Amino acid sequence: MATQSHDVEALIKKRYEHGFHTDIETDTVPPGLDEDVICLISNKKHEPDWLLQWRLEAFRAWQKMKTPTWQHIKHAPIDYQAISYYSAPKSKDDAPQSLDEVDPKLLETYEKLGIPLHEQKMLAGVAVDAVFDSVSVATTFKEKLHEAGVIFCSFSEAVQNHPDLVKQYLGSVVPQGDNFFAALNSAVFTDGSFVYIPKGVKCPMELSTYFRINAMNTGQFERTLIVADEGSQVSYLEGCTAPQRDENQLHAAVVELVALDDANIKYSTVQNWYPGDENGVGGIYNFVTKRGDARGNNSRISWTQVETGSAITWKYPSCILRGDNSVGEFYSVAVTSNWQQADTGTKMIHLGKNTKSTIVSKGISAMHGDQAYRGLVRIAPTATNARNYTQCDSLLMGDQCGAHTFPYMEVRNNSAKVEHEATTSKIGEDQLFYCRSRGITEEDAVNMIVNGFCKDVFKELPMEFAVEAQKLLGVTLEGAVG
Amino acid sequence: MLSIKNLHAQVDDTDILKGVDLEIKPGEIHAIMGPNGSGKSTLANVLAGRDDYTVTAGEILFEGQNLADMAPEERACAGLFLAFQYPVEIPGVNNIYLLKAALNAIRKSRGEDALDAVEFMKLVRERMKLVKLNEDLLNRSVNEGFSGGEKKRNEIFQMAVLEPKLAILDETDSGLDIDALKIVAEGVNAMRSPERSMILVTHYQRLLDYIKPDHVHVLADGKIIKSGDEQLAKELEERGYEWVKQEAAAA
Numbered sequence: 001m002a003t004q005s006h007d008v009e010a011l012i013k014k015r016y017e018h019g020f021h022t023d024i025e026t027d028t029v030p031p032g033l034d035e036d037v038i039c040l041i042s043n044k045k046h047e048p049d050w051l052l053q054w055r056l057e058a059f060r061a062w063q064k065m066k067t068p069t070w071q072h073i074k075h076a077p078i079d080y081q082a083i084s085y086y087s088a089p090k091s092k093d094d095a096p097q098s099l100d101e102v103d104p105k106l107l108e109t110y111e112k113l114g115i116p117l118h119e120q121k122m123l124a125g126v127a128v129d130a131v132f133d134s135v136s137v138a139t140t141f142k143e144k145l146h147e148a149g150v151i152f153c154s155f156s157e158a159v160q161n162h163p164d165l166v167k168q169y170l171g172s173v174v175p176q177g178d179n180f181f182a183a184l185n186s187a188v189f190t191d192g193s194f195v196y197i198p199k200g201v202k203c204p205m206e207l208s209t210y211f212r213i214n215a216m217n218t219g220q221f222e223r224t225l226i227v228a229d230e231g232s233q234v235s236y237l238e239g240c241t242a243p244q245r246d247e248n249q250l251h252a253a254v255v256e257l258v259a260l261d262d263a264n265i266k267y268s269t270v271q272n273w274y275p276g277d278e279n280g281v282g283g284i285y286n287f288v289t290k291r292g293d294a295r296g297n298n299s300r301i302s303w304t305q306v307e308t309g310s311a312i313t314w315k316y317p318s319c320i321l322r323g324d325n326s327v328g329e330f331y332s333v334a335v336t337s338n339w340q341q342a343d344t345g346t347k348m349i350h351l352g353k354n355t356k357s358t359i360v361s362k363g364i365s366a367m368h369g370d371q372a373y374r375g376l377v378r379i380a381p382t383a384t385n386a387r388n389y390t391q392c393d394s395l396l397m398g399d400q401c402g403a404h405t406f407p408y409m410e411v412r413n414n415s416a417k418v419e420h421e422a423t424t425s426k427i428g429e430d431q432l433f434y435c436r437s438r439g440i441t442e443e444d445a446v447n448m449i450v451n452g453f454c455k456d457v458f459k460e461l462p463m464e465f466a467v468e469a470q471k472l473l474g475v476t477l478e479g480a481v482g
Numbered sequence: 483m484l485s486i487k488n489l490h491a492q493v494d495d496t497d498i499l500k501g502v503d504l505e506i507k508p509g510e511i512h513a514i515m516g517p518n519g520s521g522k523s524t525l526a527n528v529l530a531g532r533d534d535y536t537v538t539a540g541e542i543l544f545e546g547q548n549l550a551d552m553a554p555e556e557r558a559c560a561g562l563f564l565a566f567q568y569p570v571e572i573p574g575v576n577n578i579y580l581l582k583a584a585l586n587a588i589r590k591s592r593g594e595d596a597l598d599a600v601e602f603m604k605l606v607r608e609r610m611k612l613v614k615l616n617e618d619l620l621n622r623s624v625n626e627g628f629s630g631g632e633k634k635r636n637e638i639f640q641m642a643v644l645e646p647k648l649a650i651l652d653e654t655d656s657g658l659d660i661d662a663l664k665i666v667a668e669g670v671n672a673m674r675s676p677e678r679s680m681i682l683v684t685h686y687q688r689l690l691d692y693i694k695p696d697h698v699h700v701l702a703d704g705k706i707i708k709s710g711d712e713q714l715a716k717e718l719e720e721r722g723y724e725w726v727k728q729e730a731a732a733a
Contacts, residue, residue, distance in 0.1 A: 438584035439558035452574025
């Protein structure tokens with residue numbers, strides 16, 4: 001048995017495939033954070049004064065806050081003055097109008113990642129807003145979306161071209177002072193994506209963004225805002241990879257979703273940031289605030305996430321079920337291997353009548369990986385006939401990893417029905433032996449068993465993402481047995 | 483086909499097999515009988531290559547290859563098959579998907595092309611009939627929610643698709659009612675051929691009424707203490723195992 005787990009550990013130590021660093025000239029401000037830096041960021045982005053004031057309010061709130069310590073993760077204190085808060089790839093023109101104007105090295109980076117932009121242009125059905133460090137450099141498929149009246153652009157562009165929409169909805173789901181990292185993001189966010197789907201419009205294609213962190217010591221602070229107006233529908237895909245490096249990188253994004261009456265937002269994430277090496281050195285700190293407001297009656301917000309990367313993941317994509325008959329869903333697969341840590345889960349806040357939520361969380365831990373599911377289901381006194389179903393399963397590989405479940409329930413309405421199921425199991429020697437005795441290699445067997453375990457979540461992903469997610473899981477857990 | 487010489491094996495540092503000798507020629511069916519705890523299932527698992535079963539002495543040659551050097555999947559690719567006593571459930575993994583992956587892995591090791599979906603389904607439909615397997619079991623998760631009888635039938639169905647050279651049936655009869663036993667036995671008999679050998683591990687003579695063995699061996703305390711033909715099984719059924727043990731002790 002002992003030798004067996006050594007073999008297994010050797011197999012898991014597969015190097016991060018996307019580990020490379022593009023040598024590119026960046027326009028980076030010196031490390032440190034004060035009101036001057038925020039003014040500089042705002043100025044560089046030609047922002048209106050109200051946004052600068054909004055940032056400064058956030059910064060002042062952040063200064064009074066302390067790093068949260070309740071989460072089940074460990075890391076050295078972060079020196080926020082050692083981080084550079086702005087970095088933009090330099091191009092000959094300030095804003096490239098076409099791919100020809102984009103730095104060739106940048107395009108090369110995307111090619112290494114397998115997402116060449118010139119091919120993406122032809123990829124029917126997927127529009128890509130590519131984020132390289134902090135500034136969006138290319139946006140495709142805009143015209144088709146424009147015909148449908150859909151606004152899909154970088155956050156900076158939205159501030160310039162659709163200031164009223166931004167002003168109306170920014171911070172309306174995650175206020176500036178919501179939490180430590182959301183406040184930091186609100187003060188210093190540099191870019192991100194903005195989506196507006198007009199009344200009654202079904203977005204004609206799936207919207208996709210590839211994030212990638214590059215420059216050394218640059219924290220990345222993305223801001224995403226998606227507004228689905230009455231009766232509209234949108235499916236948004238987010239996927240990420242990052243180059244290998246030794247320095248821990250802070251990533252504190254904020255995603256806000258707003259669904260008005262009868263609107264439907266599906267937000268899918270495949271997250272594969274650099275997790276650190278087999279000794280736990282390096283890797284991304286992924287401290288994200290994601291929240292959806294099912295503001296309208298009969299609205300629906302669905303989060304699906306596959307989290308395999310980052311040294312530390314701290315995120316709870318949540319739904320506020322404000323509208324009557326609104327629906328919130330959370331489907332999650334989280335993998336922690338080597339020394340990765342994750343404290344992740346969701347919050348379902350039931351306010352409206354007949355609101356429904358579903359939570360399916362699948363956690364996989366291998367090597368020294370440690371993770372916690374943390375979920376809150378709150379049924380407010382106003383939420384008559386609210387329903388929640390929670391299923392929370394953990395799979396352990398090896399005997400040095402951990403899985404923890406922290407479910408919180410607050411039910412203040414007697415008509416509520418709340419169900420919670422949780423299991424923890426080790427990946428079975430019996431299951432592996434069964435597959436192997438049929439001629440299937442150990443790696444393929446692990447892959448098969450783990451994918452079977454995650455099936456309920458994968459089936460919620462859009463097809464192309466489901467395939468990618470399965471491959472990613474295979475790479476992350478090659479040969480992992482316990 | 484299979485040559486076992488002086489096989490000693492341990493599970494969790496406990497000696498279970500203490501010098502087993504067995505020769506199996508192509509086309510032969512050997513029944514291995516014996517009381518509880520005699521090492522029958524250990525022998526089956528050692529042959530298939532389960533991890534925590536350690537060979538401490540002796541050798542196992544399968545068509546001239548030393549089995550102890552081979553991973554379980556390599557043994558399967560070489561033509562070995564174990565029908566499990568307790569087939570395990572694998573949630574979320576489609577029964578037919580597992581079988582297709584298995585068949586194509588074995589074909590690949592032989593340098594053959596993978597079967598495409600149409601060819602594979604044709605084979606599946608043909609072999610399902612052998613054990614009267616219910617079609618909806620194909621697309622369920624492996625063994626999940628299967629009845630005891632369905633699990634055992636599924637094992638024989640897998641055997642029929644994978645077409646091994648040597649099949650080891652570990653207490654395939656346990657937990658089966660008489661009708662299910664007949665169906666399973668018919669499936670096994672349909673798979674008999676001059677090239678295919680089988681080892682039937684069983685407690686009871688009952689199975690041997692339906693599958694006629696060429697040889698019957700009694701395994702007790704980690705050794706084969708008596709070998710004979712079908713008649714020996716009948717005698718064991720009537721008289722139990724004690725007299726064989728005493729006879730062996732006297733010798």
